Amino acid sequence: MRVIGLMSGTSADGIDAVLAEITGSADGPVMRQIAFESVAWGQAEREVIGLLMAGQGDTRALSRAGFLLGEGFAEAALRVVTQSGLGIGEVDLIGSHGQTVWHEVEEGGAVQSTLQIGEAAVIAERTGVTTVADFRVADVAAGGQGAPLIPIYDQFFLRPAAGSEGCRAVQNIGGIGNVTFLPAVGGSQAVLAFDTGPGNVLIDWAAARATDGALQFDKDGALARRGRCNDSLVERWLAHPYFGQTPPKSTGRELFSHSLAERYRLEAAEAGLSDEDFTATVTELTAASIAESYRAFAPSSVAEVVVCGGGARNPVLMERLLAQVSRRCGRSITVVRYGELADVPGDEASKEALGFALLAWLTVQGEAGNVPASTGASGERILGKIAPGRNFRQVFGRL
DSSP states (O other): OEEEEEEEOTTOSEEEEEEEEEEEETTEEEEEEEEEEEEEOOHHHHHHHHHHHTTOSOHHHHHHHHHHHHHHHHHHHHHHHHHHTOOGGGOOEEEEEEEEEEEEEOTTSOEEEEEEESOHHHHHHHHOSOEEEOOHHHHHHTTSOOOOOTHHHHHHHOOOOTTOOSEEEEEEESSEEEEEEEOOTTOSOOOEEEEEEESSHHHHHHHHHHTTTSOSSOGGGHHHHHSOOOHHHHHHHTTSHHHHSOSSOOOOTTTSOHHHHHHHHHHHHHTTOOHHHHHHHHHHHHHHHHHHHHHHHOSSOEEEEEEESGGGGOHHHHHHHHHHHHHHHTSOOEEEEGGGSSSOSSOTTTHHHHHHHHHHHHHHTTOOOOOHHHHOOSSOOOOOEEEOOTTHHHHHHOO
């Protein structure tokens, strides 16, 4: 089955679209990436996403945004198919994460609601391809966090070989960071995953402020490399209650928000830090919060860290992550990018989108896509809502 996966993360910089071929059974799927495309959001889309993430905008704005972003996801799907050299009629299924604009976690850690927009019916209409979307809500309805959702992919494709010592930490660094701790194949330990806290969200904000909006992210870590980290502020900010909260847990821009970034910047200014120093310091905070979560919550010793997401392309963040993980875990630990591994589908840029292609495929197979030990749900659930495309009977007739 040929499946498109669509992903726009908490950084909200654009859509990652991947076309993959999935074969095999639900017990052991085999994935092959055919094509990948990253499509930037336009200014209008970025503005409305930012407005809704900030908890602003009325019901009309929210409703219109769902349709507007649906058009964007559909266009990304069509573009990745064009890049592949195939026709859209040769695609069986689309899995779209949508754009998270609200993820409400109450003080005790329970998720009250979650909202991802990007109307699936629009995607199905524009492409003609049956689309599965809105994956988080079934897990939340079952008492889970609704996130992270990619551990099922990690479990299938990234578990260490049987007999390996310790666990592999698969660390995604998007706007928000999340980790999956994977025991070796054949081990009795459950897969554990949770959001570690800020990924690129504070770094992106710092870069935009340092350049008066000319940069939306710290390209190649250049700003951070020119700055000097204030370790005292990093330790102070690590006292944030989220970091000490026991998993399962998830978070988003509602907590690690622009207002929090502004508060941190004011504290940095009072300490005499420049804009470059502030960028270096929040970069260190991201690395330190990830490493501290390993020290506190890893179910066994971490043998290797595999990094994916936009943060994997920031060499300064990667350097600081290596240093922080080794220091806080008390030993030298290998840190690699996902794309450096052999025999895995795609690379660090496409991995999350591949995950949503897999989730859509599992849904139409009637198979669960969540990992309850990671989300806290009361059990396994089939995820997503199906928007039939013109190929609906054809797809379900072959299952």
